[in-house]
Amino acid sequence: MKKWLNYLPTIFILSIVLSLVFYSSQGSTVQMNYTQFEKIVDEVDFKKSSMTISSTVIHLEGTYEQNSKTVGYKVIVPRTEKNIEKLEKSLQRNGGKLTVEDPNQGSVWISILSQIIPFLIIAVFFYFMFAKMGGGGNNKAFEFAKSKARVESNVKVRFKDVAGCEEEKEEVKEIIDYLRSPKKFTDMGAHIPKGILMVGPPGTGKTLLAKAVAGEANVPFFSISGSDFVEMFVGTGASRVRDMFKTAQKSAPCIIFIDEIDAVGRQRGAGMGGGNDEREQTLNQLLVEMDGMTDNAGIVVIAATNRPDVLDPALLRSGRFDRRVTVSLPDIKGREAILHVHARNKKLASDVSLANLAKRTPGFSGADLANVLNEGAILAVRKNEAKVTMTDLDEAIDRVMMGPAKKSKKYTEKDKILVAYHEAGHAVIGLKLEDADMVQKVTIIPRGDAGGYNLMTPREEKYFHRKSEFIAQITGLLGGRTAEEIQFGEISAGAVNDIEKLTEIAKNMVRVYGMSSLGPIQYADPQGNVFLGRDYTKGSDYSAGVAAEIDKEVRAIVDECHENCRKILTENKDLLDLIANNLYEHETLTNEEITNLMNYGQLTDPNVETSEEEEKPEQEVVQVPEIPETSTGVDQKDLDDAFNELTKKKD
Structure with a gap:
C-alpha cells in the first residue's frame, strides 16, 4: 500500500x-x-x-x-x-x-x-497528502506516546575500539557474560545488576563503552536520550517508558541505553516553585519498570550522566542502578592507546610520535584527542601535504586548547615586548621551581582571547596533589604579572585569566582541602554546580567571622607565593631577559629551545654536531635595552626612549 x-x-x-x-x-x-x-x-x-x-x-x-x-x-x-x-x-x-x-x-x-473521474482523482490525492503530513490526527495521536528509542540490531563497536578505560571494561564484563549465557548465573543463584550508571566528564567515552558492551554480547542496543521522554503533555513520557520496555522485552536479551539521564531523573519535588509533573511521572514509571511489579528479565539498563549529584536517590538504590562505573579522564598510557585507535585511518609521517603527543595532552578526554588528530589531518590537507606531520599535530593541540592563531592581529612594539616578558616570567618559574609544571611551549602569537600562550604540563600525573604543588601552581600563575612588575614597574590586564585560576586554587586550599591554619574543616561544598531548588536557598555553612578568616588565609597564601615568585625572577633576571629577547625575536619557543637557553645561553645545543648543509647563519638576537629604574618605578620618558632605541636596533 x-x-x-x-x-x-x-x-x-x-x-x-x-x-x-x-x-x-x-x-x-x-x-x-x-x-x-x-x-x-x-x-x-x-x-x-x-x-x-x-x-x-x-x-x-x-x-x-x-x-x-x-x-x-x-x-x-x-x-x-x-x-x-x-x-x-x-x-x-x-x-x-x-x-x-x-x-x-x-x-x-x-x-x-x-466528468466525475478527474475530480475523484484530485480528491483522493489531497486526502492522502493531508494524511501523510499529519492531517489524519487519530493515527498520530496513538504514535505520540510511542517510544523514540533507536534500535541497532548489529552493533559493530567492540572493546578494541574503546581505549583508555581498561578498569571500566572489567566492571562491565559480567554484563556481557550474563547476556551471552544467563543460565550459569541463575544456576548459581546470582542475578546480574539491573542497571549500570556511567559517570564521568564529557567526552570520556561513556556512550562508546555502552555500545561496545552490546557489540561484544551481540544483543540489540536500544538508545534514547533523557530529553526524549519529556514532552509538554503530562503522561506522555510515562507512556514512552512503558512502550520502550515493552518493545525491549520482545528483543530480550538486550541493552537499553539512556544518555543524559539527569534530564529525566532529577530529584523529585526540587523545582523552584513546585515540581515538574511530566518529568516526575516519567521518573516514577522508570523506577517501576526497573524494579517494580513487572519482571524485565534479560534487559540491562545502562545510563550515562556527568551530573550524578542531582539524580533522585530512589534511582540510585540497589535493585535499580546497582553499579556505578566512573569513566575518568585517561592517563598518559590511556591517551596513547586512544591516539592509536583514532590514528588507524590517518596517514602519519615518520616524525609523528603518539607517545610524545600523549605526554603533551594531560587532561584531554578521548573526544579531545580524536579532535586533535582530526584537526591535524585537516591542516595537512590545507597545506597539500602527503602525510600528517608532527608540526600539524602541534598546531592542532594549540587550536583545540586555545583556538586558531590570530596571525593577522598585530602588536605594537610596546605590547609585544610586554607579552614577551609576561610569558618569559611563566617559563622561568616553570624551570626554576621544583614542584612547578614543566614548560613545553611558549609563544606570543595571540590565540583566542589570550595575547600569549604558555603550555605547561605536570612532571608526572598524580591522583592526589600535595600542598607544595598547589603553592607551586599559584607561584607559576603569578610569574607573568610579577615579571611585568620587575621589568616595567607597572602591570597590565593580561594576567586576568591567571588571577582567576590562582584565586580558585587558593580558595579550594582553604575551604575544601583544609590546607591552612583554619584546620581540616570544609567550609564549602566541593561540587561546583548549583542545583536550583536544593542549593539555591541553602544558607552558608559558616559565620561572617569565619568568612573574614577565610579571606585572610587566601590573601596570605597568594602574598606568600607572590613574594617567592618575585625572589625567583629577581635571582634569575638574566635568564628572564634571555628568554624574553628570544621570544620577542622568534615569537615561539619549544621545550628544547628553552632548555638550551637555560643551559647554554643559545637556542641550539653546541654539543650536537651538525653537517655543513644543515648549518645555518646565526641570527642576530635583538637585545632589549636596559631601562633605568627610579625609586618610584620607571619614568615614562625613559620607557619611550628605550623602545625607540629597540626599534632602531631592529631596523
Missing part, C-alpha cells in the same frame, strides 16, 4: 495532462446552433458523422471539409421525419460516412464518469 502511495503524485500529474490533452483536442470542434447548421448543410462536404436519435432531438457530431480545411462540429437538431431524411442524404453526399448510434447503450454513463 505504501509503495502504491508513492506513485500517487505521478498518477495525479498524468491525469491532469491527459485531461488537458482531451479538452485541447475538443477545442477545434465547433459547437453550432440549429440555424448555423442549416446555412452550411447544403454547402459543405461531410466526411464522417455520428447521429444519435433520442425522443425529441437528434445529436450530430463529426467533421466536414471547408476551404480545404477539416472542421469538427457538434449540433442538436429537432427530431422530425423530414429532418431525419434530409440529414441522411446530406451527411452521405459525396462519399460521406454516417453512423447511427443507439442512445440506450450507456453513452450517458460514460459521459457522466468522464
Whole structure:
C-alpha cells in the first residue's frame, strides 16, 4: 500500500495532462446552433458523422471539409421525419460516412464518469497528502506516546575500539557474560545488576563503552536520550517508558541505553516553585519498570550522566542502578592507546610520535584527542601535504586548547615586548621551581582571547596533589604579572585569566582541602554546580567571622607565593631577559629551545654536531635595552626612549 502511495503524485500529474490533452483536442470542434447548421448543410462536404436519435432531438457530431480545411462540429437538431431524411442524404453526399448510434447503450454513463473521474482523482490525492503530513490526527495521536528509542540490531563497536578505560571494561564484563549465557548465573543463584550508571566528564567515552558492551554480547542496543521522554503533555513520557520496555522485552536479551539521564531523573519535588509533573511521572514509571511489579528479565539498563549529584536517590538504590562505573579522564598510557585507535585511518609521517603527543595532552578526554588528530589531518590537507606531520599535530593541540592563531592581529612594539616578558616570567618559574609544571611551549602569537600562550604540563600525573604543588601552581600563575612588575614597574590586564585560576586554587586550599591554619574543616561544598531548588536557598555553612578568616588565609597564601615568585625572577633576571629577547625575536619557543637557553645561553645545543648543509647563519638576537629604574618605578620618558632605541636596533 505504501509503495502504491508513492506513485500517487505521478498518477495525479498524468491525469491532469491527459485531461488537458482531451479538452485541447475538443477545442477545434465547433459547437453550432440549429440555424448555423442549416446555412452550411447544403454547402459543405461531410466526411464522417455520428447521429444519435433520442425522443425529441437528434445529436450530430463529426467533421466536414471547408476551404480545404477539416472542421469538427457538434449540433442538436429537432427530431422530425423530414429532418431525419434530409440529414441522411446530406451527411452521405459525396462519399460521406454516417453512423447511427443507439442512445440506450450507456453513452450517458460514460459521459457522466468522464466528468466525475478527474475530480475523484484530485480528491483522493489531497486526502492522502493531508494524511501523510499529519492531517489524519487519530493515527498520530496513538504514535505520540510511542517510544523514540533507536534500535541497532548489529552493533559493530567492540572493546578494541574503546581505549583508555581498561578498569571500566572489567566492571562491565559480567554484563556481557550474563547476556551471552544467563543460565550459569541463575544456576548459581546470582542475578546480574539491573542497571549500570556511567559517570564521568564529557567526552570520556561513556556512550562508546555502552555500545561496545552490546557489540561484544551481540544483543540489540536500544538508545534514547533523557530529553526524549519529556514532552509538554503530562503522561506522555510515562507512556514512552512503558512502550520502550515493552518493545525491549520482545528483543530480550538486550541493552537499553539512556544518555543524559539527569534530564529525566532529577530529584523529585526540587523545582523552584513546585515540581515538574511530566518529568516526575516519567521518573516514577522508570523506577517501576526497573524494579517494580513487572519482571524485565534479560534487559540491562545502562545510563550515562556527568551530573550524578542531582539524580533522585530512589534511582540510585540497589535493585535499580546497582553499579556505578566512573569513566575518568585517561592517563598518559590511556591517551596513547586512544591516539592509536583514532590514528588507524590517518596517514602519519615518520616524525609523528603518539607517545610524545600523549605526554603533551594531560587532561584531554578521548573526544579531545580524536579532535586533535582530526584537526591535524585537516591542516595537512590545507597545506597539500602527503602525510600528517608532527608540526600539524602541534598546531592542532594549540587550536583545540586555545583556538586558531590570530596571525593577522598585530602588536605594537610596546605590547609585544610586554607579552614577551609576561610569558618569559611563566617559563622561568616553570624551570626554576621544583614542584612547578614543566614548560613545553611558549609563544606570543595571540590565540583566542589570550595575547600569549604558555603550555605547561605536570612532571608526572598524580591522583592526589600535595600542598607544595598547589603553592607551586599559584607561584607559576603569578610569574607573568610579577615579571611585568620587575621589568616595567607597572602591570597590565593580561594576567586576568591567571588571577582567576590562582584565586580558585587558593580558595579550594582553604575551604575544601583544609590546607591552612583554619584546620581540616570544609567550609564549602566541593561540587561546583548549583542545583536550583536544593542549593539555591541553602544558607552558608559558616559565620561572617569565619568568612573574614577565610579571606585572610587566601590573601596570605597568594602574598606568600607572590613574594617567592618575585625572589625567583629577581635571582634569575638574566635568564628572564634571555628568554624574553628570544621570544620577542622568534615569537615561539619549544621545550628544547628553552632548555638550551637555560643551559647554554643559545637556542641550539653546541654539543650536537651538525653537517655543513644543515648549518645555518646565526641570527642576530635583538637585545632589549636596559631601562633605568627610579625609586618610584620607571619614568615614562625613559620607557619611550628605550623602545625607540629597540626599534632602531631592529631596523
